[in-house]
Amino acid sequence: MTLFPTVLLTGALPDASRAHLERHGIVLVDAHEHPDVEVVTAGATPVRGARGTVVLTGAHPSPEVTALLAAHGVTVQDAGPGRVTLGRPVPLPSAAVDLDLLAWTSSPVLDVPATLVLDGEGVSAVARVLRDTDAEGATGPVVVALCDATAEGTGPVVVVSADLDEGPAAVEMLLDAVHAAAADRPLTAEPAAAAHASDLVQHPAWLRLRADVGALRALQVKDGSIPDTDAHPEARRLAAAIAGAVSTLVPFVPHDEDYLAAVTKDLARWVDDGFGVPDFLDSLVLFHPERLRVDGLRHLVLFPMYTQNGSTDRRFEAVLLEVRWPEIVAHLEATRFSNRMFVPVRFLDFTAGYDTNSAVLFPETVAVREVPVFTWGAIFADREAARFRRVVRAAAETTRLALPPDAARLLDDQRLAEETFVLWDLVHDRTHMRGDLPFDPFMIKQRMPYFLYSLEELRCDLTAFRHAVALERDGVPHARYVQYAVLFDRIFRFPVTGTRVRNYDGLGGQLLFAWLHQHHVLDWTDSRLTVDWPRVPDAVIALGEQIEQLYWRSIDRPKTAHWLAAYDLVSATLTPHPASVWAGGKAALPVDGLPKDLTDAMLPDEFPLSMFYEALARKIGDVVASTSGITA
Ligand SMILES: [Zn+2]
Numbered sequence: 001m002t003l004f005p006t007v008l009l010t011g012a013l014p015d016a017s018r019a020h021l022e023r024h025g026i027v028l029v030d031a032h033e034h035p036d037v038e039v040v041t042a043g044a045t046p047v048r049g050a051r052g053t054v055v056l057t058g059a060h061p062s063p064e065v066t067a068l069l070a071a072h073g074v075t076v077q078d079a080g081p082g083r084v085t086l087g088r089p090v091p092l093p094s095a096a097v098d099l100d101l102l103a104w105t106s107s108p109v110l111d112v113p114a115t116l117v118l119d120g121e122g123v124s125a126v127a128r129v130l131r132d133t134d135a136e137g138a139t140g141p142v143v144v145a146l147c148d149a150t151a152e153g154t155g156p157v158v159v160v161s162a163d164l165d166e167g168p169a170a171v172e173m174l175l176d177a178v179h180a181a182a183a184d185r186p187l188t189a190e191p192a193a194a195a196h197a198s199d200l201v202q203h204p205a206w207l208r209l210r211a212d213v214g215a216l217r218a219l220q221v222k223d224g225s226i227p228d229t230d231a232h233p234e235a236r237r238l239a240a241a242i243a244g245a246v247s248t249l250v251p252f253v254p255h256d257e258d259y260l261a262a263v264t265k266d267l268a269r270w271v272d273d274g275f276g277v278p279d280f281l282d283s284l285v286l287f288h289p290e291r292l293r294v295d296g297l298r299h300l301v302l303f304p305m306y307t308q309n310g311s312t313d314r315r316f317e318a319v320l321l322e323v324r325w326p327e328i329v330a331h332l333e334a335t336r337f338s339n340r341m342f343v344p345v346r347f348l349d350f351t352a353g354y355d356t357n358s359a360v361l362f363p364e365t366v367a368v369r370e371v372p373v374f375t376w377g378a379i380f381a382d383r384e385a386a387r388f389r390r391v392v393r394a395a396a397e398t399t400r401l402a403l404p405p406d407a408a409r410l411l412d413d414q415r416l417a418e419e420t421f422v423l424w425d426l427v428h429d430r431t432h433m434r435g436d437l438p439f440d441p442f443m444i445k446q447r448m449p450y451f452l453y454s455l456e457e458l459r460c461d462l463t464a465f466r467h468a469v470a471l472e473r474d475g476v477p478h479a480r481y482v483q484y485a486v487l488f489d490r491i492f493r494f495p496v497t498g499t500r501v502r503n504y505d506g507l508g509g510q511l512l513f514a515w516l517h518q519h520h521v522l523d524w525t526d527s528r529l530t531v532d533w534p535r536v537p538d539a540v541i542a543l544g545e546q547i548e549q550l551y552w553r554s555i556d557r558p559k560t561a562h563w564l565a566a567y568d569l570v571s572a573t574l575t576p577h578p579a580s581v582w583a584g585g586k587a588a589l590p591v592d593g594l595p596k597d598l599t600d601a602m603l604p605d606e607f608p609l610s611m612f613y614e615a616l617a618r619k620i621g622d623v624v625a626s627t628s629g630i631t632a
Helices: 015-023 063-071 168-181 204-219 229-252 254-272 327-335 381-399 405-412 414-431 450-473 479-493 504-518 533-554 559-571 582-587 595-601 611-625
Strands: 006-010 037-040 052-056 074-078 083-087 109-111 114-118 123-129 142-147 157-160 298-305 315-323 342-350 377-380 522-525 528-531
Touching: 015 168, 037 168, 052 063, 052 168, 063 074, 063 157, 083 142, 109 168, 114 123, 142 168, 157 168, 168 405, 204 229, 204 315, 229 254, 229 298, 254 298, 327 414, 342 381, 342 414, 377 381, 377 414, 381 405, 381 414, 381 479, 381 611, 405 414, 405 479, 414 450, 414 479, 450 479, 450 504, 450 533, 450 559, 479 504, 479 533, 479 611, 504 522, 504 533, 504 611, 533 559, 559 582, 559 595
Parallel strands: 006 037, 037 052, 052 157, 342 377
Antiparallel strands: 074 114, 083 109, 083 123, 114 142, 123 142, 142 157, 298 315, 315 342, 522 528
């Protein structure tokens, strides 16, 4: 099963159309290669070798095409020659959420040789002739129709009676039609490695190890020590059992042998020293997942550590994970986006500190006597992808957003979403160290007003987005999915996740939404969210440029002046809390004191949720909460 649909072409397509399909990952195949979709060009005879079908029809289709369409309740009518503007049908206020097959076109003007008469159960209008006399909506004859998959096993059929031979709108419509016709193809299988990982996940030594670490955690206090001497005999027994289980599991992860040998030594020293604050520096410096980035390579990790967005206590955690290193990411990392520290991973199994919202494994979180040089950072793409899919699905349904057909696939397919997040993270992660930065990127954790973190995280995401727009032009098939992921995760999940206390990621999402809304790229009208997709890339990139301009100017500014300018950038789009001191500007703020005084003057929720987000949070809050500990 390929990640992207395979297509059998019946008849010829213009070069531009073929190239556009291929740039987005569509693979053109022969009839015997089990295509997902057959594209029947105007005048051609269908082969009927695929489940899904796209029919491009002129005024006089062949008898075979006429019969195929008749079976779905579609009749073709000669429209006479004419160029018309197409529009989406006006949705009924109560209508369910549909796919948007015109997503990447804005009122396309096309030659329409025929129109469609629909008379069947599972067939609906996707595009109509937009009549001048009816500016409120498109109510003219149907030009594009979607026939649902049938119980008899016929896949979706998309019928297009417009000439898709040339122009940007035509190639986008064809791509969306192919994705819509491929909608019910099977989901992509998990990577092969995951299937045979069960030997390790089910291994008695692992199951015992996981249980013993759980029991040991219960004896530890916040700093990882065990002050209660009555518990020491039990702790000693557990530590010995854990060391034994680790040794048993080493043959499954031979590349981790040195590290795991050091883990058992650190563990023994902790026991001998009387269960004080643990120190796993010696083993930490021997763990190097960044040196062997091979898709499916497994690691056994055992450290006393806290987990970011998870457990704030430094207790033991045991994690089985495997590296995710898709070919496309290996290629892009080697050629364009070098990032030697970046290790994308997925969970195989874990202890309680990861049964949370934590989606990273960072060496910074391990208990050590002194801070070493960090050479890697691991991000769990499976968790990112799974919670993205669940939350965005709920948000799209709640806001009745009609999804582009490929975006709908992204929400269905865990593997596609994982690879998308790996590519996004690759670029995001390295961006923290790149660009015209007014601050030392390694000092970013300094105490400062939280909206500065919002801007830095947003800058990295919008940079990833900007690169994705360029990569899409270059034919990287994941690139458009990265754009969907950045946009949807940012505007739907971030603002409604976490508390309202210095929620810097939430604030970045609020800013992106409000920016797009105020530029009318995104509208909330008639209780339905709509997105003007062709204008999205420029609008998103423009916000990224604002932040880059701020950074560049601030290289020449004192720190507090940078903070004030950054506040102006955010508050130009987002409304501060009415009680805000910062909103009063220089006159109201303690600008003659220490920077710390300015930070203290910031309200915990300086930019409260808008009414749109308050409603959204109420409606999908349970779904967001349900993603704690999720992996697929
Ligand atoms: Zn970041």
